[in-house]
Amino acid sequence: MLPALPNPVPLSDVLDTLRSNFLAFPHAMLGEVGLDRSARVPLDSNATPRMLSPFTLPIEHQKAILTAQLEVAVELRRNVSLHDVKAHQATSDLLRNMSERHKEKWWAISIDLHSCGVRPEMWKDIERRHPNVFLSLSTCINSRSQNHVSLIESCSPTRLLAESDIHDVDYCAPYTWNMVKIIAGVKGWRVEEQWDYEDEDNSNQEDWGVVRRLEENWKGFARGNHPSPLKPKKPEWVAGGNRKARMRVARDKNEWVSDNSDTDT
Template identity: 30%
Template sequence: MCQEDKDTASPPPPKPAHGDESFPWHLGAYDAHCHPTDTMSSLSPSSIAALRTRVLAIMATRSQDQQLVADVAADHGINDADSESEPDSADTSCKVVPAFGWHPWFSYQLYDDTVPNPTYNYNPSNTDNHDASAEEDAKIAHYQAVLSPTPQDRSLLSSLPTPTPLSSLLSSTREYLSSFPLALVGEVGLDKGFRLPQQRPPGDDYSRDENLTPGGREGRLLSPFRVQMQHQQAILQAQLRLAGEMGRAVSVHGVQAHGVLYDTIAACWKGHEKKVLSRRDKKRIAPGAEEGSDDDDDDDEEASSDNDGSKAKKKKKKRNIGGKPFPPRICLHSYSGSADMLKQWFHPAVPSTIFASFSTGVNMGSAAAKEKLVAVVRAVPDDRILVESDMHAAGDEAEGLLADMYRFVCEVKGWGVEEGVERIGGNFRRFVYG
C-alpha cells in the first residue's frame, strides 16, 4: 500500500513485461506482501484454487480488514510450516500467511491510552451519563492534536470515526496472533507523504466502488492534512514491541521516512545490539567459536543419554522465540530507499534479521526507478531478498507482476530463474517461520 499518496487516483500498475507461461510456478513462488482482502471478490474459493502462487502473505491495515484476513487464513492458512515446504506435498493449492497490523495511513484513528494525557479523553463514568456533545468535542480535539496542519473544519473531523484506544488494538492483534501461530505483524510503519482523503461530498455515495472493502481512500481527492510523525512512531513502536513479545516477523512500510524509520525501530532494540568483534578479537578466538555466541536464536544444547549411560549433547532448534522489545525478523516492504541506506539495516550489530522485498508497481514505476533498483537489489544480501506484488486483488495480474519481479531480481543477481525462485522461496520461509 504505497501508491495512494497522490492528488488524483493512482494509475493502474504496469502490465507484465513478459508472459509467465514458462515461469517455474511448480518450484514455489511466494508473494511476501499483498492486500487481496481489499477486493474480496478476488478471494473466492474458485479464484484461490486457480492461483499458481504457493503462499500469499496477506496484510491487514485498518479496522475493516482485520477479521477479513483472519477469515481467509482460517480457510486457507498454513498450519504446519514444515509440511508447506515439502516439495512432494499432496496439497499444492495456494496457501495464506496472515498479517495483522495497523497501517500508518490509518494511525490517526488510534489514540494512545497508555500515556498520562491521551489525545482523546472522553470517558463517561457510566453509560447512562452519555454526553454526545462532549464526546464529539473529544473526538475533534484528538484529530486536531495528531494531524498537521491543525484542521479547523469541524465537518471533516466529525466525519472521521471515533478514535480507537491503542490498548484495544494491541489486545485484538494479540488474539489474532495467538489464533494463527505463523501469523505476522503487518502492515505497519511510517509515511511522511500520506495525506488524509477529503470528506466525500453529500449524496456522492453512489460513486463508491462496492467491490472494495470499506475504509480505504476509494478514489477521493486528498486533503492537506498529514499524520504527525510522533504519533505514527508511537503506534509503530507499540506494534513492534508486541511482535517482539510474541516472536513474530514484521512487514514494515516506509515512505519518505527512511532515516526516521530506522531510528524508530532501532530505538526498540537499544541495549540489545549484537557484539561486533574487532579483527584483533576475532584472531584470539578459535575458528567458528564466535559464531552464534550472541544470537538468542541459536540452537540450545540438550543433554541426552547414550546407550553406555554417558551424557552426549545434541542440538535443539529454538523457534519463535519472543520476550524481546523488538521483532526477531523485519521485512522492509517495497523498499524505496537508496542502496547506501541499506548498510545501517544490515550492520552486524543489528539484532533483528532484516529482509527487503520489492514489487513491480512500487519499485519499477519509471525508468529512473528501475535503474535505481538495480543498485539496491545488488546491495541486499542474497539470503535476505524477497519478492511481492503489493496488489489489492489476487489473480492473473498480480501473478504476472510477481513473476516479472522474480525475473528482474534473478537477472540482477546473476541467477537462473529456477535457481532464483528456489533461493527466494527459502528466504521467504526463513522470514516467516524463523
Template identity: 45%
Template sequence: MELPPPSVLAHVVDVHCHPTDTDIPDGFPDDLHITICAMSARTRDQPLVRELATRCPDKVIPAFGYHPWWAHQIALTKPESKRKHYESLLLSSSPSEEDLAAFEKVLENQPEPRLFDDILLEVRKNLSDFPSALVGEIGLDRPVRIPYDYDATPRVLSQFTIPFEHQLKIFEAQLELAVELKRNVSMHSVRAHDATMQVFERIAEKFGDKFWDVSVDLHSCGASAQMWKEFERKFCNVFISPSTIHNTRSENYKKLVETVSPKRLLIESDYYTISDLTSQTIKMLNTVSEIKGWPIEQEWIDEEDTDGVNTRPKIPEEEWGAVRRLESNWKAFLRGGHRPEQKILSKFKRFHNDWVSDEADEA
C-alpha cells in the same frame, strides 16, 4: 506473460499483498498458484484476512496490524468526542478558514476513533488464533496525506498529514508486541528510514535477543542503496522485498536490488486482486533474475522425498536458481533467531550506558 511451470510456482512466495482490498472471486484458490502473505491495514481488513486465511490455510499466510495511513483513526487515550480527537491531530492552534473548511470535509468520512489499547488486544487475539501469522502491515510514513474519502474514485487528498509522533507510538507498540510474541514483521517505511533505525535500536536495547529472534521485512522499500547498506550492516534480522508496482517507478531500484545481500532479498507484488498476484510477483522475480544474474528454474528438483530421505545429492548453492535462493531466504525469514556480530552488540551496550548516564544526570 509466460509463467514458470507449476512445480516451480509452488515454491514462489509473494511476501506482501492486499487481496482483501477487492472481492474474493468464486474460483479462489484455484487461480492462486503461489503462496501469499495477506496484509491487513485497518479495522475493516482484520476479519477479511482472518476469513481468507481460514478458507485457504495452505496458500495464505495472514498478517495482522495497523498501517500508518490510518493512524489518525486511532486514539491513544479516550477522547472527549470524535470531533475533538481529529481536531487535536489535524488542526493547528490557529487554523485558517481554508483549513477549517477542509477539516469539515475530512471529518465527514472519518469513523469514530478506536482506542489503541483495544486495537492491540484485537491484534494479539488474531495472532494467537493464527500461530503462523505475521505482524503487518505496520510502519511509518512522513509525507502521507489524508484523503477526503479513501474509498472515492478518484481519491482526492487533503492538505492534512498524520503527526509523525502519533504514528511512531502506534508503530513502536505494535513492533514490541511482535517481539513479545516472536512474530515476524512486514513494515512500511516512507521517508522515515532514520527514524526506523532508531526504533530498531531502542527495541534491540530493550529486548536483547528477543528482538534479533524476529525478522523484519522492509516491503516495497524505496531506500537508497547507501541507506540499505546501513540497514544491512546494523540489523542482521532485516530483509527487503521490492515490488514492481512501486519500486520500478524509479531507476534507483536497480541499484538497490544489485546492492542487497543475496541472503536478504525477498519478492512481493504489493497487489490487491488475487487473479493478478501471481503475474505481479513473477514480474519482480524476472527483474531480480536479470539484475542478480540468477536463472529462473524451468523444473523443480526436490532434494528429499516425502519421508525426508535424500534421493540425490544436494544442489550446491552456487548452482541455485532464483526461486530456490528466494525460497531459502524466506525460510530464514520465517525461522528468525538471527544474531548480530559482537561489535554491533557492543554498540547497543554503549547506547544503553549513555542513556542510563543521562537519566542519572537528570535525576
C-alpha cells in the same frame, strides 16, 4: 474536518485486538504496518473514491503507534511486514531503537521492508546492523525508479525477497514472477525452467537458481531466530611472568574490551 473524522479509538483497544488476533491465528504476521510521511487524512473515510485533505499525519504520532504494535510482535514472536514511505531515516532510527531495547528478543523475529525504496547506502547500513531485516521488492512500486536495480546489487543474496504489492489477486503471480526475473538478471542467477534439485542438500549453493535462493531466503525469514550482531571479542591474554591482564566488561555483556595497560614488573 471534525464532523468527518471517526470517533477516537484508544491505542490500548487496538493493541488488545491485535493481541487477540495473534492468539487466534498462531502463524499470523504483523502488517502491513509502518511509517508514511505522505499519508493524508481523508475528508470522508467512507466515501468512494476517497478524497484526501491537505492534512498529514505527524510522524511522531505514527512512530508511537508503530512502536506499540512492534512491542506486541516481539512479545508474541511474530514476524513483521513493514512499509516506509518517505520516512527512511525515521524507519532506520526505529529499527535501531528496537534492536537496542530488546536485543535477542528482537532478533528472534524477522522484519520485511516491504516494497522498500531506501538508498543502497542506507540499506547496506541496515543490513549490517540488523541480521533480522530482509529486503522485499516489487515491480508494481520499486520499478518506478532505477534505484531498485542498485538496491538488488547492494543486497546480500540471503536477504532478498520478491513480492507483487498489487491489490488484484489475478496479477499477484505474474507481478511477483517479473520481479523474480529482474533479481535473477541483476544477480546473474539462472532462472529454473524445472525443479532440477535431487535433494535438499545445501552444499552446492553456487549452482542454485533464483527460485531456490529466494525459497531459502523465505524459509529463513519465516523461521526467525537470527544470530546476534554483537559478536564477543576474544580477550587478549598476556603470557609469561607475573604480568597482569586486566579485563573490563563493557556495559553490554556481549561486548568485551581488553585493557592491558597496567603492567607489574
